Amino acid sequence: MMTMVVCSCGFTKEIKNGEAAYEQKKYALAADMLKDEYKKQPNKRKAAKLSYLLGSSYEILNEIQRSIRWYEKAVRAEYGEQADRGLARVHKQSGNYAAALDIWKVLSKVHTQDQMIKREIEILKLAAEWDRDRQNTTKIFALDGNSLFNDYISAVYEGNYLVFTSDRKDATGSDDYKWTGNKYSDLFIMDKEGRGVRRFDAEINSNFNEGAACFTQDFNKIIFTRCSGTETADSYCKLMYAKKKDGLWTEPQVINFVVDNINYGQPALIENDSVMVFCTKGPDGPGGYDLYYSELVGDDEWSFCLI
Numbered sequence: 104m105m106t107m108v109v110c111s112c113g114f115t116k117e118i119k120n121g122e123a124a125y126e127q128k129k130y131a132l133a134a135d136m137l138k139d140e141y142k143k144q145p146n147k148r149k150a151a152k153l154s155y156l157l158g159s160s161y162e163i164l165n166e167i168q169r170s171i172r173w174y175e176k177a178v179r180a181e182y183g184e185q186a187d188r189g190l191a192r193v194h195k196q197s198g199n200y201a202a203a204l205d206i207w208k209v210l211s212k213v214h215t216q217d218q219m220i221k222r223e224i225e226i227l228k229l230a231a232e233w234d235r236d237r238q239n240t241t242k243i244f245a246l247d248g249n250s251l252f253n254d255y256i257s258a259v260y261e262g263n264y265l266v267f268t269s270d271r272k273d274a275t276g277s278d279d280y281k282w283t284g285n286k287y288s289d290l291f292i293m294d295k296e297g298r299g300v301r302r303f304d305a306e307i308n309s310n311f312n313e314g315a316a317c318f319t320q321d322f323n324k325i326i327f328t329r330c331s332g333t334e335t336a337d338s339y340c341k342l343m344y345a346k347k348k349d350g351l352w353t354e355p356q357v358i359n360f361v362v363d364n365i366n367y368g369q370p371a372l373i374e375n376d377s378v379m380v381f382c383t384k385g386p387d388g389p390g391g392y393d394l395y396y397s398e399l400v401g402d403d404e405w406s407f408c409l410i
Contacts, residue, residue: 118132118136120136120140121133121134121135121136121137121138121139121140121153121156122137122156124136124137125137125156125159125160127281128281128282129281129282130160130163130164130282130283130284131160131164131281131282131283131284131285132281132284133156133160134157134160134161134164137153137156137157137160138157140153141153141154141157147180148180150180151176151177151180151181151182151186152177152182154173154174154176154177154180154182154186155173155174155177155182155185155186155189157169157173157176158170158171158172158173158174158176158177158186158189158190158193159189161173162174162189162192162193162196163282164283165253167193167196167197168197170189170193171190171193171194171197174186174189174190174193175190177189177190178190184210184213187206187209187210188206188210190206191203191206191207191210191223194206195223195227195230198234200227200230200231200234201231203223203227204224204227204228204231207220207223207224207227208224211224246293246296246297247296247297247298248265248291248293248297248298248300249297250269250271251271252269252270252271252272252285252286253268253269253270253283253285253288254267254268254269254271254291255267255268255269255314256268256314256315256316256369258316258317258318259318260292260318260322261322263294263295264292264293264294264295265292265293265294265295266290266291266292266303266316266318267290267291267292267293268288268289268290268291268313268314268315268316269288269289269291270283270285270286270287270288270289271285271286271291272286273289273291273301273302274286274287274288274289274302274308275287275289275302275305275308275309275310276309276310278310280312287310287311287312288312288313288314289302289303289308289313290302290303290304290307290308290313290314290316290327291303303316304351304352306345306351306352306353306354306355307325307327307345307352307355309329309331311329311330311331311338312328312329312330312331312338312340313327313328313329314327314328314330315327315328315368315369315370316328316370317370317371317372318372319372319376320372320375320376322347323346323347324344324345324346324347324376325344325345325347325352326342326343326344326358326370326372326379327342327343327344327355327370328340328341328342328343328367328368328369328370329341329343329355330366339363339364339365339366340366340367340368341357341358341361341367342357342358342361342367342368342370342381343355343356343357343358344356344358344403346403356403358405359403359404359405360397360405360406360407365383365384366383366384366392367381367382367383368381368382368383369381369382376399377398377399378396378397378398378399379396379397379398379399379405380394380395380396381394381395381396381397382394382395383395
């Protein structure tokens with residue numbers, strides 16, 4: 104049996120197998136361990152579970168083609184509906200709308216009243232239609248500023264620049280994020296052609312995960328997500344803001360309605376910066392994440408989030 108020891112903050116924690124690493128949200132480590140365990144597993148049912156966990160790990164790590172391969176193994180091994188649903192999700196992410204649609208149609212015959220499945224079927228039909236239209240009218244190019252790591256969630260800054268999230272090697276800090284095995288993510292900036300990539304302001308970036316930024320129309324305020332925690336406690340994502348004074352960003356502060364032990368993310372400003380839209384579960388919300396909004400009621404003061 105493979106055993107890994109993770110050292111941090113003055114103590115050690117033993118991880119005995121890939122499933123334990125998965126449960127502790129160390130998905131990059133889990134994937135490595137689960138692959139080794141899969142090769143040695145003679146029991147078909149247990150191998151099917153390892154396939155499913157590998158598919159899920161790679162889905163979370165956003166390595167979609169690998170996720171598809173392992174979910175397909177789990178489906179062929181008849182692991183169960185969880186694998187079917189996972190495969191449908193990653194087919195959708197990869198743009199293979201027809202394959203995802205076929206899976207949800209089969210599941211809809213079993214769960215005839217499942218509104219989520221019905222919604223997915225309608226979304227996939229629309230996505231396939233839009234994709235056909237896009238292929239006839241739109242060309243998509245990759246920017247030169249992309250890296251081999253995760254680069255995502257861009258926002259226009261001062262007209263000629265893009266601010267985006269990345270966990271590339273140039274990110275702040277020396278530690279790796281156990282979830283991905285990469286650096287903790289930072290905000291980076293580049294011009295619209297993808298040139299001159301560099302870290303965004305040092306006052307904004309920290310040793311934690313930063314991302315999903317938006318700016319006021321005058322670009323003098325930023326709202327972004329920061330996710331932090333400890334080795335012994337889950338990380339939670341908070342909405343932060345900072346102002347630009349005399350050309351320098353102030354120390355970020357937590358938005359006033361944010362509470363502990365709830366995740367917030369993906370802020371966007373609308374209505375001339377008077378309304379912030381963001382996602383969260385909320386203490387009394389539905390099982391998944393939903394969109395909420397909050398209204399600006401004073402100088403950097405926001406109303407408690409409204410559904």
